[in-house]
Amino acid sequence: MMSQAAARLPHTKHGEATIMKKLIFNTMILVFCCGVISSAFSEEVICFESRKGASEVTKHDLQPGLPNVKCSPKTGAVLWWGDPFDDTVPLGDMPLLGHISPDKAVVKPRSGKLTILPMCGVACHNGVGPAFIPPTLPKDKKPKPLPMMETLLPDAQNLQHGRGGIWCLDCHHTTQRNKLVDNFGDPVSFDQPQRLCGKCHGDKLRDWRDGIHGKRIGEWASNGKKRWFVCTECHNPHNVQDGARNKGFIQIEPELPPQLPKGMKNANHEHVHGISQPHHGASSQH
């Protein structure tokens, strides 16, 4: 159904920052945060932009009467942006995108949405200490089950990407664990996943660069300012190969169907036609 990442609870910014700073007092602070969150939820409306659990945004007013987003009452998805460039930063260097001026292409940074990312660079995987001299790289490409990682990252238990051909360190940097890795072993920011994904999905990267693949909001002119959506805003890289989806995405909850015309009790007539039930359909049509 929904991605497992969706199970992660959204935190308030305040709570998030506190957890980053003081890992040791995690539990204490969490208890403290519970009170803050429960009181904050009574006023705050949190919707998600493209993927539930990975692109949350808090509803607020840009100006009196102009909300930053309008959300669906049924699914909680963002339906409408008051300002498409709210909270965005320049896309940054991208090969073959020299013709687009930096202020015309903006993205929403992903790092802020990844709740455990700040920990990745400091706690266990900071690349310093006796365990890393010389770097103790795994001997084979079989991920070992690490109970803590599996708790933090439920997706990691069951990687659905590459049909068994790839593993963690094909995408994540060996020593800088708060970075991804490109073709040449250089670290890539989590804000620019396209530089990593394009390694294998070159055709998609080309289409994305030209605006044919993926999503952009803002101005429609080819030289207009646009907010680009990067790969991981829409795709969960850990379960893109999910068997339940049949079109490149995990299944999501749909919005409500249209209103039935006056006098129509239900839409059962739609199930009786030539395609789904050839024999019944034939009798009703002729």
Place this chain on the structure above:
Amino acid sequence: MTHNKIPADHSTELPSKCQVQPEPEDPSEVNSRRDFLKTGAASLLGAAALMTQSDDAQANIEWAEHFQGNYRLMTDQEKVEARARLEKRYSEEYGKAVTVDGTPAKEGVLLGYALNIRKCIGCRRCVKACVAENNQSRGPDAGQRIEWIQVMKMARGEFTKDKMADGYPESQGIQYPEGLGIQVGGNAYSPAGVVLEGEYFYEPEAVPEKDATYMPLACMHCEKPPCVKVCPVRTTYREPDGIVVIDYNWCIGCRMCMSACPYWARRFNVTTPVLPKAEMNPKTHYLGNRPRMRGVVEKCTWCIQRNRIGRYPACVEVCPVGARKFGNLLDPESEVSLILARKNVFRLKAELNTFPKFFYFFD
């Protein structure tokens, strides 16, 4: 609507024409004519006072709105006045500063739309985003909920051996006298005469469903729109940048356009539209999302209030799979032009020669 405000004596409107006539010889007649002119002028002033200086501002606006011309034939000044009138009325009605834009089409722009039919997952977010943007009616009763986009679910076709006979009349137990396994029209799975058959009211727990293909339908902004051809009052027309628009004030609600449209794109306000004040989008365009009245037809304008100032339509921005693309067909670098150059593209019901500017494509 405002008939009680109109002066009862319509003869008072005549003297303006009489003034140019030469004065007659007979003094008595002169007097009577002069008296008549005097009373006429007085009544005219009275009527004018009623129209412009009455305390009931709403009634004045409605009066003026009622007698305004076809938007296309108005002078620039009249257009400005018409929009100002509407801004005043809407602002009072909805309790916020409503703007009614009138930005005309840009030179060198022919708008086009492309939709990736293989990507669409049928989530209907475009439908709801359109409603959030375009001030459609959203009441609870039948006929009060208007949506410009409809998403149709179709069975995904596949050519398997056991299904090969489907769609032929004989396979469905129908015996035609001339039936020799010859199919006339239709395709292998759907009998002749059945076009675009599918489900509009599907409501699963999650989409996309297995073996389903989703096809969103809305106004195709045809180059030769049948709806424009049939409109008896010429209130719907094609703008220079390719958007087919409606002047709601000039619409008589005959619904000829609805029956002419082969894409079922037009909606009719059967009831007085229900639009809560809090949900009303105050950024409107005269030809687009300004609040409509009862008895007029409305439809997709590719969010004219947004695209005329450079912004993507709401449905393009909301699509979670990025299936919707929008741009200038005359710009070879635009997204739509690149799709036309590189992808497999088709237009719905191309055989009708409506030349839609809405293209379906697949990777």
